[in-house]
Amino acid sequence: MSTQLISPGGIPREALAAPGRQFTRDPAQAPTEDLREAAFELEAQGEWIVQRVPEPYVEVGTKYGRLKKIPVQQTWHHKSCGQCGHIPGYSTAIFWLNRALGLDYNDPRDQTSCTAWNYYASATSNVGAQAAVAMRNFSAAYETGYYPLIHCGTSYGHYKEVREQMIHLPELRHQVRDILARLGKPLVIPEEVVHYSEWVHAMRFEFAKRKVLDLSNITVTVHPACHYYKLVAEDAIYDEDIYSGQRTAVVTGVVQALGAHVADYSTWFDCCGFGFRHILVQRDFTRSFATLRKIEVMKNEANPDVVLTHDTGCVTTLDKSQFVGKAKGHNVGIPVMSEAQFVALAMGAHPYRVCQLHWHSVDYRPLLEKMGIDWEARWHEFEQDLRRIEKGEIQFLTWEHADAK
Amino acid sequence: MPSDRILVIGGGPAGLEAARAAAEIGTPVTILEERDRLGGAPDSASYSTVTLDDRPAGEILEQARRAVESHDLIETRLQTRLTAFAGEVGDFRATVAGPDGATATVECGSVIVATGFQHFDPGRETQAYGYYEYEDVITLVDAERMFSQGKFVRPSTGEPPRQVCFIQCVGSRDRRIGNEYCSKVCCGISSKQAIEVRELVPDCRVFIFYIDMRMYGFWENKIYWVAQEQHKVNYVRGIVTEIIKKGDQLVVKGEDTTMGRPMEVPMDVVVLAVGMEPSPGTRAVASLLGVAQEKHGFIEPAGGAFDTVSTSVPGIFVAGAAAGPKDLDDTISMAGAAAMKAVAAVRRLALTH
Amino acid sequence: MTTATDVPAATLEEKQRVFAEIEADIRFPGFLKGCYECGICVAACPSARFYDFSPRKITQAVARQDVELVWEQMNRDVWDCSQCFSCLRCPRGNNPGGIITIMREVAVNNGLRSAKEALEGYGRIIYKIMGTGTQVSPDMIQPEAFPDWGPETRDVSANLQLWRKALPPETLHTTSTAWEVNDKTLTELYLIWHLTGVLDMIKAIDAGLHMILGDVMEEMLEEQGYQV
Numbered sequence: 001m002s003t004q005l006i007s008p009g010g011i012p013r014e015a016l017a018a019p020g021r022q023f024t025r026d027p028a029q030a031p032t033e034d035l036r037e038a039a040f041e042l043e044a045q046g047e048w049i050v051q052r053v054p055e056p057y058v059e060v061g062t063k064y065g066r067l068k069k070i071p072v073q074q075t076w077h078h079k080s081c082g083q084c085g086h087i088p089g090y091s092t093a094i095f096w097l098n099r100a101l102g103l104d105y106n107d108p109r110d111q112t113s114c115t116a117w118n119y120y121a122s123a124t125s126n127v128g129a130q131a132a133v134a135m136r137n138f139s140a141a142y143e144t145g146y147y148p149l150i151h152c153g154t155s156y157g158h159y160k161e162v163r164e165q166m167i168h169l170p171e172l173r174h175q176v177r178d179i180l181a182r183l184g185k186p187l188v189i190p191e192e193v194v195h196y197s198e199w200v201h202a203m204r205f206e207f208a209k210r211k212v213l214d215l216s217n218i219t220v221t222v223h224p225a226c227h228y229y230k231l232v233a234e235d236a237i238y239d240e241d242i243y244s245g246q247r248t249a250v251v252t253g254v255v256q257a258l259g260a261h262v263a264d265y266s267t268w269f270d271c272c273g274f275g276f277r278h279i280l281v282q283r284d285f286t287r288s289f290a291t292l293r294k295i296e297v298m299k300n301e302a303n304p305d306v307v308l309t310h311d312t313g314c315v316t317t318l319d320k321s322q323f324v325g326k327a328k329g330h331n332v333g334i335p336v337m338s339e340a341q342f343v344a345l346a347m348g349a350h351p352y353r354v355c356q357l358h359w360h361s362v363d364y365r366p367l368l369e370k371m372g373i374d375w376e377a378r379w380h381e382f383e384q385d386l387r388r389i390e391k392g393e394i395q396f397l398t399w400e401h402a403d404a405k
Numbered sequence: 406m407p408s409d410r411i412l413v414i415g416g417g418p419a420g421l422e423a424a425r426a427a428a429e430i431g432t433p434v435t436i437l438e439e440r441d442r443l444g445g446a447p448d449s450a451s452y453s454t455v456t457l458d459d460r461p462a463g464e465i466l467e468q469a470r471r472a473v474e475s476h477d478l479i480e481t482r483l484q485t486r487l488t489a490f491a492g493e494v495g496d497f498r499a500t501v502a503g504p505d506g507a508t509a510t511v512e513c514g515s516v517i518v519a520t521g522f523q524h525f526d527p528g529r530e531t532q533a534y535g536y537y538e539y540e541d542v543i544t545l546v547d548a549e550r551m552f553s554q555g556k557f558v559r560p561s562t563g564e565p566p567r568q569v570c571f572i573q574c575v576g577s578r579d580r581r582i583g584n585e586y587c588s589k590v591c592c593g594i595s596s597k598q599a600i601e602v603r604e605l606v607p608d609c610r611v612f613i614f615y616i617d618m619r620m621y622g623f624w625e626n627k628i629y630w631v632a633q634e635q636h637k638v639n640y641v642r643g644i645v646t647e648i649i650k651k652g653d654q655l656v657v658k659g660e661d662t663t664m665g666r667p668m669e670v671p672m673d674v675v676v677l678a679v680g681m682e683p684s685p686g687t688r689a690v691a692s693l694l695g696v697a698q699e700k701h702g703f704i705e706p707a708g709g710a711f712d713t714v715s716t717s718v719p720g721i722f723v724a725g726a727a728a729g730p731k732d733l734d735d736t737i738s739m740a741g742a743a744a745m746k747a748v749a750a751v752r753r754l755a756l757t758h
Numbered sequence: 759m760t761t762a763t764d765v766p767a768a769t770l771e772e773k774q775r776v777f778a779e780i781e782a783d784i785r786f787p788g789f790l791k792g793c794y795e796c797g798i799c800v801a802a803c804p805s806a807r808f809y810d811f812s813p814r815k816i817t818q819a820v821a822r823q824d825v826e827l828v829w830e831q832m833n834r835d836v837w838d839c840s841q842c843f844s845c846l847r848c849p850r851g852n853n854p855g856g857i858i859t860i861m862r863e864v865a866v867n868n869g870l871r872s873a874k875e876a877l878e879g880y881g882r883i884i885y886k887i888m889g890t891g892t893q894v895s896p897d898m899i900q901p902e903a904f905p906d907w908g909p910e911t912r913d914v915s916a917n918l919q920l921w922r923k924a925l926p927p928e929t930l931h932t933t934s935t936a937w938e939v940n941d942k943t944l945t946e947l948y949l950i951w952h953l954t955g956v957l958d959m960i961k962a963i964d965a966g967l968h969m970i971l972g973d974v975m976e977e978m979l980e981e982q983g984y985q986v
Contacts, residue, residue, distance in 0.1 A: 029529055063532075064529075079929070082893070091930065110942070117894070118883065121841070122884060123862030125959070128954040133950055140943070172784060175954075179954070183949060230847070245537065246536075246537050269533060273840070274840070276840070287906065288808060323908030353926065358914075359910075361911070386917075396924070533847070574849065580791065581848070644794075644798045645801065646802040646847055647802070659797060659798070662795060662797040
């Protein structure tokens with residue numbers, strides 16, 4: 001493997017670590033089956049193709065100390081419906097980070113939603129349909145030669161469920177194989193199921209090298225996404241230098257690498273309250289949970305400048321729920337974004353052309369000011385872009401515009 | 406060369422008692438111990454007491470040690486490990502490596518494996534309990550160390566705690582961790598420690614969060630009832646999902662299942678009732694000897710209910726927690742049984758030669 | 759949500775038949791082993807904090823094969839689950855959230871009233887996902903649908919066409935889908951819905967929606983030369 005792109009060295013151990021105790025992981029003690037080995041065995045039996053992680057890749061440790069390969073480039077971006085639909089700066093920032101490092105990627109049109117939001121919300125789907133949708137997308141990626149990088153935490157968690165089911169339930173595997181055959185597609189499973197936040201984590205020192213803002217006065221609280229580290233838990237990323245290896249390291253790792261301060265709070269492990277069906281049709285639950293169990297607790301205990309998370313539903317829930325909380329007099333008002341947007345800002349990305357913060361609800365301007373970003377000037381530039389589009393001078397905003405100084 | 410010597414691997418309670426018993430009826434014994442002193446887990450982990458015995462653990466261990474060290478028929482090799490093993494019952498050859506790395510051969514007619522257990526490491530799973538994040542989250546072992554110094558304090562401040570809880574089944578009875586068995590002793594030890602906390606810090610409230618309290622035999626009335634009735638220890642049926650810091654206290658989150666509601670309780674100290682796992686020595690020795698292990702790595706007795714000490718290899722016997730979670734009473738009883746079988750094995754051969 | 763008195767009456771045979779469908783699901787043996795009744799799932803559950811909802815009780819009821827209680831839960835509780843899977847910390851290796859997923863699917867397949875009620879107002883979303891290949895789209899953010907999301911939502915809605923054009927990734931200039939999806943890709947998705955019986959599930963819940971989706975899909979599948 002090659003790690004030329006990766007700087008050596010770590011970050012200081014969290015102050016939280018209990019003195020005198022140093023945890024060391026032993027992959028030999030991992031209690032779960034290694035599904036990757038099982039996938040290779042099925043490949044040897046001619047059941048499917050395993051798509052290899054392209055080189056160069058970065059190896060990072062997971063919950064039980066096994067190593068996971070994270071591709072650096074040649075990635076096929078399995079987009080998130082909620083990100084692209086409602087938080088487009090999220091997806092745009094992920095692409096921008098790839099471009100900033102000069103990495104090759106593919107933004108496909110031959111991709112559907114994973115449909116897991118619907119599956120978890122309404123149950124108007126079934127195990128065969130879900131697996132077929134997942135495997136159709138994997139097959140589509142394989143056909144391009146690019147490797148799936150999954151933007152959504154729910155897609156990521158659900159695809160790991162699908163992988164487990166496809167390995168353990170031959171009946172399902174054969175049903176899906178026959179469906180894909182009717183579509184003229186091979187049955188393909190990626191060697192690793194990779195979430196974009198794992199890629200951000202693996203590349204964090206590269207981003208840190210390229211940061212242009214001083215973030216030492218920025219306090220961040222992290223909300224970890226349930227479907228990232230609770231659903232099929234064993235291959236979420238853990239790092240002995242972050243939370244002493246006791247909590248997932250993604251998001252926290254990159255924030256620390258950028259030199260911002262991560263503050264803890266007492267409902268860290270709680271869900272955001274998204275609820276799948278609740279955010280759409282039972283929003284009183286979502287609002288209450290997000291406000292009372294997450295935002296207000298963070299505000300009271302850590303008073304952060306921003307909440308960073310790494311999943312679609314969490315950004316939406318935590319951001320959109322604060323309006324009513326504020327109206328009801330709760331101690332809320334923390335801007336919310338993905339760590340991808342935050343990293344991009346730190347590296348000088350445009351807050352509107354790239355990070356598209358005007359799609360967010362909670363006021364992010366005080367954060368930008370504290371980070372040293374002149375949001376008024378940037379907004380003025382973006383408004384000029386909009387006028388040019390309206391006048392027909394340009395059809396769309398392009399990457400060249402987005403990167404213009 | 407046929408030998409009438411018994412090799413005892415492991416110098417903890419099981420090994421000490423097996424060696425003493427075999428020597429007492431005239432059989433020469435060699436004990437291998439990887440540490441630089443005898444005593445095993447109760448010694449290395451500084452147990453304050455052993456459950457259901459009022460005397461200090463150190464005193465009991467010292468007595469067992471003296472019985473072994475003073476016996477002419479017992480040879481003790483400290484800081485020594487088994488590195489190779491060959492032969493058959495009556496005529497085994499064990500290659501051992503001593504403290505200076507020099508190897509030697511021990512000829513023996515039978516073997517007793519008494520390599521014991523290790524305490525579950527709560528960083529390996531149950532990470533949400535934060536053992537490696539918060540000083541005030543401790544294990545039964547850490548608590549025992551404090552009791553042996555005659556105190557119980559919040560490690561982060563050195564002050565007496567006002568509110569303490571025990572969480573049961575940490576690393577036991579858990580399919581996700583891979584340890585599917587009950588470690589047998591933790592319910593009793595937690596309750597014993599809860600009493601000690603109440604005695605040392607009388608105004609401290611103590612809770613035990615459990616799935617099932619497994620207080621078999623006399624542990625029921627001698628520990629459980631005493632803790633609950635005399636010492637007002639609160640037993641709450643429900644297991645904690647996570648521990649996190651809030652201000653300068655810990656918060657444990659669980660469900661009070663008999664009341665049917667989620668609970669969040671502030672604590673000064675949380676004690677994790679960590680269970681037993683096969684020790685690295687048990688795993689290594691089992692593989693060198695070629696004896697069958699059950700699915701978690703403990704050595705599997707092959708003889709059924711009326712023979713708790715024979716392994717899958719004739720002439721090799723097992724005693725104590727190397728064969729699965731054990732309390733000390735069972736360990737000592739098993740050591741006697743193993744000594745008996747091991748002596749019988751070497752004598753039967755001596756008669757036929 | 760509904761209260762206990764709203765649970766529709768059914769014969770014991772009917773309840774047993776529905777329960778048997780839960781147990782027959784191929785995921786079921788992996789989702790339910792046995793239950794300690796320890797409550798770790800409730801401790802981690804967001805819904806348990808706001809509703810009279812307990813993943814433990816649901817798991818217990820299913821494990822005990824208590825068809826009467828399971829029937830009640832299918833007609834009431836299961837729709838309160840947040841599907842966050844915090845309950846996966848279960849020491850027995852159960853998946854309470856997964857059991858609930860199966861119970862919901864069985865409720866939908868059988869056209870249970872709770873399923874119809876729970877999915878009221880949800881038809882538009884099902885139409886989006888099944889019909890367009892992306893679950894949520896920019897044009898779903900309308901102020902009247904999301905008055906509680908604050909005034910910024912009005913700005914997004916008012917400027918939607920323009921703001922979508924101001925996105926650098928070429929695939930995101932859409933308003934009725936989250937990103938641009940190829941027709942061929944969409945047809946493949948339709949075929950998956952047909953071949954896996956999902957359209958039949960919709961039929962049991964919302965006949966009107968089923969008809970609309972059927973029309974859209976058949977036309978496109980025929981165009982692309984697929985026999986359904």
